[in-house]
Amino acid sequence: MIRSHRQNEKYIQTGLDVGSDKICCAILEVDPGSNTVKLLGIGNSPATGIKKGSITHRDQLIDEMDFALQEAQTMADMNVQKLSLGISGDHIRGINTQGAIAIGNQNGTNVPTKNDITSADVHRVLDLAKAISLPVDRDILHVLPQEYVIDTMDSIKDPVGLTGRRLEARVHLITVATTAATNLVSCAEELGVEVDGIVYQGIASSIATLEEDEKNLGVVCVDIGATTTDIVVYHEGGVRHTATVGIGAASITNDIAVMLQVGIDEAEKIKKTYGSAKASMSSPDLDFELPAQNGQIKRKISEHELSRYVEARMVEILQLVMREVSRADIKEKLTYGMVLTGGGSELKNLVGLAQETINMPVRIGNPKNISGAIDVASSPIYASAIGLAQWKNFGDDLSLIQITESSIKGAVNKIKKIVSEFF
Incomplete structure (x- = not known):
């Protein structure tokens, strides 16, 4: 996988989780060296201006986002200039795809010579893998490598420096409705901050709650929100399936x-x-x-x-989750079973019901490696917001998220230009 630049110095990052029941803002001090975070500030607001990822009352939503941000800033005693924004909704789609390129010079023949694979080669093959036909109203949000194949060698996580003639990338793409993403970014920018990252909330929750062993040996992270449930399936360190179903604890x-x-x-x-x-x-x-x-x-x-x-309604939610898991076709490989997080995971005796319903190991996913206001930050309610503030420390996926952000930001700028022409 591509190794993004990671400094060992501590840095401060803010995450804004915009849910259908609540909006949460978390300001963290991230220590890449120890892979730990310290909670500096947290703020909450009821969410009444958005449902299932779609904005219903723009001005109302902006006020609610601002309230959560101001509360977090007051607790942290600082002003936020940039933040990472979470996005969810049943418009989210996950696609597995692949691309392949020849490595090295052709030397006047049809057979490429063996050469060391560079970061530029990896970028080229990822660009090819994500070059799929999408409807005009959709954009790629994330390009998440699963594995690379060099000639006949597969299951390679980082091909840079290895030698071969042909490089193939197998990736998972997460796409969003362009309108939903641009409208959400536009609301956040009304707060006077720069949105420096748009992250699928299911991925953010995974960052905050999952261990590397779980991702490697197989696990499904399920973030149960108020009106949506985000699902991310991991195996062999990569994302194999993502989906959001339009039902939650509400x-x-x-x-x-x-x-x-x-x-x-x-x-x-x-x-x-x-x-x-x-x-x-x-x-x-x-x-x-x-x-x-x-x-x-x-x-x-x-x-x-x-x-x-x-119980009847929760069983229905779990069955919808398992229907999505079955589409990944790796249920038998999910050694660590299911990790439940989000506000809906706080329901009493949920672990017992889930284990009985899905016949897999189940645990509640609390944010990990946190210091500071631990009594607040350890709740699964804050998993997505805390993960959003950590994504820059997520190494391999940082540069990939930045690559795909350009299309979303470009769409936002186009909308602003159109509006300015009319007004």
Whole structure:
């Protein structure tokens, strides 16, 4: 893989995670030498201006993003100039593709001579691999190498300096809807900051929670948000499949609101306080009181009855996740099973239900290698924001993300130019 330039000096980076339920901003001090991070500031805001990755109220979203940023800046006692922006939504698509080039001079024949492979060769083969036909309304966000093949030797992670006649790159592309990406960047730039990176939130959560052994031996990272669930499948150190499904933990809250005839806020409280992802782990003898409405007498319901509905919806989400995992065709190779993160992963007894449903090892993915306000930063709710602030320390993928950013930024500039011509 390409080795991006990594300095050993500590640096400060900000990540802005724009979800459908909350917006989170994290300011970190990153130490590339020890691969650790220190949380300097964190800010949160409810999200009401975006749903499933699509902006519904632009000005409202800008205000909410600004609130989270200001809160983080106050805690860190600094002003942010640049930030990394997370993107999600069911418009995200993952594609596996490949490209191949000849290495060296032809010497007047059709047979290339053997030559050392350079970084320029790797860039050329990656450019070829990503040269696929896309609809005009889509852009490539990430080019993530899986492996390289030199002549007949495969499973090579870093071909630079090796010798061969033919170099092939097998890569995973993540594409986004151009409109969704440009609109999100435009909102962030209204905060007076520069967006220096756009990162798929599923990748960001993986950066924050996964160990290298897990990526090498096989794992699926599942970030359960409010209205979407991000899925990233790893094997042999590379991304094999990505997808976002348009359902999340808010669907459980909605079910409770309808079933118990309570408001959304009350349903969310009930879910967090009494709900269990596994009904068999809740007691049918423990009742809780529902708030009286419209002069009605107070009602009671058992935790077990509530949890039956919670479990049914969570099983549906897990089944949709496994349908995506099956498309990667490597379920049997996922030695480390599944890592659940995001706000939806905090549901009680979720690990037990997931293990029973998918028949694989399961753990909760908390952000790793963090110092500072550990009691706050260790929650899976903040995995994506913390990963966004770490992506520059992600080595191999840094330069690749920068390569593909140009198309998104170009689209943003074109939109700005069109707007200026009319106004």
